[in-house]
Amino acid sequence: MAKYVIVGASAAGLGAVEAIREVDPTGTITVITDETCSHYSRPMISDFVSGKADMKKINCRTEEFWKENNVEALTGKKATALNFTEKTVQLESGEKVAYEKLLLATGGKPFVPKTEGSDKDGVFTFTTIGDAQRIAAKIDAINAKAAVVVGGGLIGISVTEALVKRGLKVTMVELQDKILSLLLDARGSDIMEAVVKKAGVNIATGQSVQKILGKPGNDGVVGGVLLTKGDQVPCDLVIMAIGVVPRTELVLGSAVKTNRGIVVDNLMQTNVPDVYASGDVAEAYDFIINQNRTLPLWPLAVLEGQVAGYNMAGKKTIYAGGTNMSSLKYFGIPLVSIGLANPKDDPTLEIIVKQDTEHNVYKKLVLKNNVIVGITLVNSIERAGILFYLMKNTLNVKKFKAQLLEDDFSWATLPVGLQRKMSVVQ
Amino acid sequence: MVKRIIAKQENCIGCGLCEVYCTVQHSKSKDIVKAYNSESPKPISRVTVERNKPVSFAIQCRHCEDAPCVLACLSGAMQKDEKTGQVTHNKEKCMGCWTCIMVCPYGAIKMDKEGHVVAKCDLCQGFDQPACVANCPNEALVFKEVKP
Numbered sequence: 001m002a003k004y005v006i007v008g009a010s011a012a013g014l015g016a017v018e019a020i021r022e023v024d025p026t027g028t029i030t031v032i033t034d035e036t037c038s039h040y041s042r043p044m045i046s047d048f049v050s051g052k053a054d055m056k057k058i059n060c061r062t063e064e065f066w067k068e069n070n071v072e073a074l075t076g077k078k079a080t081a082l083n084f085t086e087k088t089v090q091l092e093s094g095e096k097v098a099y100e101k102l103l104l105a106t107g108g109k110p111f112v113p114k115t116e117g118s119d120k121d122g123v124f125t126f127t128t129i130g131d132a133q134r135i136a137a138k139i140d141a142i143n144a145k146a147a148v149v150v151g152g153g154l155i156g157i158s159v160t161e162a163l164v165k166r167g168l169k170v171t172m173v174e175l176q177d178k179i180l181s182l183l184l185d186a187r188g189s190d191i192m193e194a195v196v197k198k199a200g201v202n203i204a205t206g207q208s209v210q211k212i213l214g215k216p217g218n219d220g221v222v223g224g225v226l227l228t229k230g231d232q233v234p235c236d237l238v239i240m241a242i243g244v245v246p247r248t249e250l251v252l253g254s255a256v257k258t259n260r261g262i263v264v265d266n267l268m269q270t271n272v273p274d275v276y277a278s279g280d281v282a283e284a285y286d287f288i289i290n291q292n293r294t295l296p297l298w299p300l301a302v303l304e305g306q307v308a309g310y311n312m313a314g315k316k317t318i319y320a321g322g323t324n325m326s327s328l329k330y331f332g333i334p335l336v337s338i339g340l341a342n343p344k345d346d347p348t349l350e351i352i353v354k355q356d357t358e359h360n361v362y363k364k365l366v367l368k369n370n371v372i373v374g375i376t377l378v379n380s381i382e383r384a385g386i387l388f389y390l391m392k393n394t395l396n397v398k399k400f401k402a403q404l405l406e407d408d409f410s411w412a413t414l415p416v417g418l419q420r421k422m423s424v425v426q
Numbered sequence: 427m428v429k430r431i432i433a434k435q436e437n438c439i440g441c442g443l444c445e446v447y448c449t450v451q452h453s454k455s456k457d458i459v460k461a462y463n464s465e466s467p468k469p470i471s472r473v474t475v476e477r478n479k480p481v482s483f484a485i486q487c488r489h490c491e492d493a494p495c496v497l498a499c500l501s502g503a504m505q506k507d508e509k510t511g512q513v514t515h516n517k518e519k520c521m522g523c524w525t526c527i528m529v530c531p532y533g534a535i536k537m538d539k540e541g542h543v544v545a546k547c548d549l550c551q552g553f554d555q556p557a558c559v560a561n562c563p564n565e566a567l568v569f570k571e572v573k574p
Contacts, residue, residue, distance in 0.1 A: 047521055115553050384533065385494075412477055423430070
């Protein structure tokens with residue numbers, strides 16, 4: 001009977017468990033996670049802070065997920081070392097867990113730049129439900145009125161919205177000149193910036209936090225920040241929400257090859273036999289830039305975990321690849337960004353844009369040889385999936401290019417042959 | 427094999443009655459006037475008549491075999507029912523992150539009117555035939571087993 005061990009119980013780990021069980025109903029699966037709360041939706045932790053979701057709602061699988069899948073879940077246990085010769089995972093408690101197939105799905109850890117004062121009470125990161133619980137409890141305990149969020153990307157905007165909903169005055173600090181710079185070009189970012197500001201948020205771009213200041217008379221507690229351009233912002237909380245870096249500690253110095261993240265092939269195998277990696281810790285294939293990279297995104301982690309799981313259980317499956325793709329719901333503006341959002345000037349790329357300033361609508365496509373390689377949709381996203389389908393299947397859009405960003409673009413715009421192939425029509 | 431709704435494009439006259447009946451079916455009152463005039467939250471149609479003159483046809487969730495929306499769902503709201511083969515959506519679990527909309531190749535998932543959660547075709551659970559199929563005046567929608 002096969003023995004599967006998975007380190008990490010978030011998106012990639014869950015995808016792997018489900019895939020293994022599809023193929024192998026009887027093999028033993030052990031999941032090791034240092035978190036005590038497992039199978040919860042990490043992207044929902046901002047909804048927990050805002051009060052929109054409770055612990056029950058952020059559980060993204062059934063209550064009895066481990067039991068139903070016959071998984072031995074070692075929660076609250078930390079894997080500290082791997083032995084590829086005896087094929088074991090060493091736990092902090094001293095226990096050893098033997099594997100035949102091992103998946104490293106350790107995820108990412110928050111990137112926190114070295115900042116003076118970051119050890120003060122009131123400084124948080126924002127990656128786990130534990131972080132979210134600590135922030136929510138702190139807000140209540142000290143009746144927090146103001147926060148500084150460091151990072152104007154995906155995580156930054158999510159926690160900013162949650163804090164605004166809880167009535168805090170928020171200042172968002174972003175090192176780049178624009179917020180959401182990995183997802184939007186300047187025009188798209190300007191729309192979001194205006195909307196976020198309208199909700200009462202201060203945005204400080206092109207700078208970072210130089211120093212976290214203490215409260216007068218109590219220097220161990222957060223009282224404000226000093227920005228690099230010299231402004232001082234009083235606050236009760238500082239949230240470090242810049243992003244995550246691959247959590248590779250477990251394999252550093254081992255035989256597993258790492259770059260930024262763990263290097264994997266298109267079966268999600270590492271260079272060590274029977275050892276796989278998926279999710280935020282791995283460098284998986286990006287089909288737009290045609291190379292492997294870290295892409296810390298939940299849906300991709302599930303897909304990568306699924307591919308690893310199938311392969312671990314003996315069903316050979318190739319990872320088709322993902323790309324930088326996010327959908328956002330914050331501050332009432334739905335937003336989708338897939339692939340190239342803001343490419344540098346390149347004569348081989350064609351850009352199509354449509355904007356309706358009055359309604360905060362901005363749509364942009366990037367094409368290369370009449371194939372979509374970038375999709376940006378702000379406040380008009382309902383046809384995003386059709387465009388993504390065209391992109392993913394590298395279909396030539398020359399004949400209907402002019403309609404792609406029109407409001408009435410739909411499957412009726414696409415060729416009959418394609419409609420039939422996809423069973424849209426008989 | 428799961429039964430799916432499929433459009434006969436040559437029969438579709440683009441009248442939009444499928445959208446009307448779908449809206450009423452998914453309303454609280456099941457009353458056409460109340461559904462359109464006074465209900466809150468406003469019910470929405472989960473079927474859309476796509477038009478590109480002179481062509482028109484209705485489209486709704488295809489209940490895909492390997493449904494991208496289920497895999498991408500951040501909250502666990504979108505599920506594949508292994509027994510029926512249907513893709514189901516749990517409104518209570520939905521966080522309105524729009525990830526399913528981003529990955530649905532059919533553009534068949536919609537936001538509710540308030541923009542809080544998504545809505546999609548549920549094949550009118552508990553009825554012999556989905557409302558859109560039953561009320562199409564020109565048999566432009568059929569409910570049958572089709573390859574996904």
